[in-house]
Amino acid sequence: MIVAEAVGRALAACGAGTVFGVVGSGNFHVTNALVAAGARFVAARHEGGAATMADAYARMSGRPGIVTVHQGPGLTNALTGIAEAAKSRTPMVVLAGEATEAQSNFHIDQAALATAVGAVSMRVTSADEAAAQAVRAYRVAAGERRTVLLNLPLDVQSAPYTGAVEVPAASQTSSAEAVAGEQAAVSQASSAAVAAGELAAALEAAERPVFIAGRGARHGRRELEALAERTGALLATSAVARGLFRGSPWDLDVSGGFATPLAAELIRGADLVVGWGCALNMWTTRHGSLVSPGTRVAKVDLEPAALKTHVPADAGVVGDVAQVAAALAGVVPAKAGYRTPELAGRIRAEGRWRAVPYEDGGDGGRIDPRTLTIGLDDLLPAERIVSIDSGNFMGYPSMFLDVPDENGFCFTQAFQSVGLGLATAIGAALARPDRLPVAALGDGGFLMGIAELETVVRLGLPMVIVVYDDEAYGAEVHHFGPHDHPLGTVTFPPAGLAAIARGHGLAAVTVTRREDLADVSTWLSGPRDRPLLIHAKVTRDRGSWWLEEAFKGH
Ligand SMILES: Cc1ncc(C[n+]2csc(CCOP(=O)(O)OP(=O)(O)O)c2C)c(N)n1
């Protein structure tokens, strides 16, 4: 066995089950070793796609994402996806060959690249330690929620490996480490108890509490709902946790730019906002404006820094959301809080975007994106997993397509990159094969990420890809258009997206009016043996309302 094989085996033994990548000479052996040990390998057509697929897969499956790439350009191609994963604290291991000879064409400073985008850089440095170093990389990713680049220098990779490949139990630490750890835990626990006391007092005093759950709360629905029930809190999420409280009569859906008028009104009316695993950033709070002056703010987060960033907390608890919520539910007195029968009725009647009246802007040649999305919401099965690209269009599917729960919505937007949507949908689809995958993309993002269209077909995914086509980088058109700037750099001639899709082996329909959605019904009631691309020519006379809000931050 060579070192590369030992690394692959060790990672498989850690639990690496689905691996995304593009294979070259520098990651050939490690990838094959993973496959030989039972992992599924998903070949992407571009490393950027592989990284984003792994990120989405990790988010939607709860298992670390694994990526393998060739040295040098394989890694630079993956970098945007790695940056997104790192910013989102996605547990992910990127295995990359590494050319250590400075004369090699493939040579770059890979460690510097990784750290520049917020990933942790590690390296397999010797045959003796190879398996242990691979295990350590996996543990850092899984245990500390980090995106880790594990560099595999070519000379070390090919060295013979003579040791065993065994995964030491996670609990094996030296006794000195254990004692120090316990002491730290005791002092952390007592300061957490004081902080939790402050939060308990704030909850007890609150008449109108609202809980906003973020990425760090996606595992804590049960505990949060129980505490909200006890304290009379209304429930909302950041975009990345969308769907977490689906089915609750007190679910306000997303807080922030995508919030319904009712949700915005009720969050503004809160006297206590608690961010659960949610930093309350500018998107979730509309630049702070959803938190009214005088409203107390509390946060519960694993990261101490999150308590102070964005909208800072008056009361902050460092800890796991589910554990803290469960502990508080045992000590706070029960009260009705914000919950009244009248409000329950309003949430039922006005709590979803599709209940908000609008004037249809469709003109026969182009469909209003709201009408398109509501029509699709009616047609697509409820068991769906929706992935969103970036652009002016992005709010329509985020607001008008309902999702079954927090594993029904995948929002890879921490880096705000255009072009990640299709690969996101592939990773999400593989994590949840029981759900209909839906990719919602702009024409710009679709064409940027189009390398993975063949991957969708090859994997036989029954995916619905909706392209909101305004023949433009609409976000830029609406950003600069009102100021009379020339727009030739951000507008494009019509592109035959349905024909492009058919050429790749997809079924395709073009939608310019509501009636055209009948073709989508036909596909849905068929065998769904080919993915479907919906080329929707959407109205484009004005920018979306959440985009106007977002521009305030540029
Ligand atoms: C990789 C990357 N390049 C450029 C941008 C700037 N940008 C933001 S939105 C956008 C337009 C996207 O166009 P499209 O996908 O068609 O969506 P639309 O805005 O038209 O709805 C661009 C170029 C970005 N965010 N990321």
Ligand SMILES: [Mg+2]
């Ligand atoms: Mg566009």
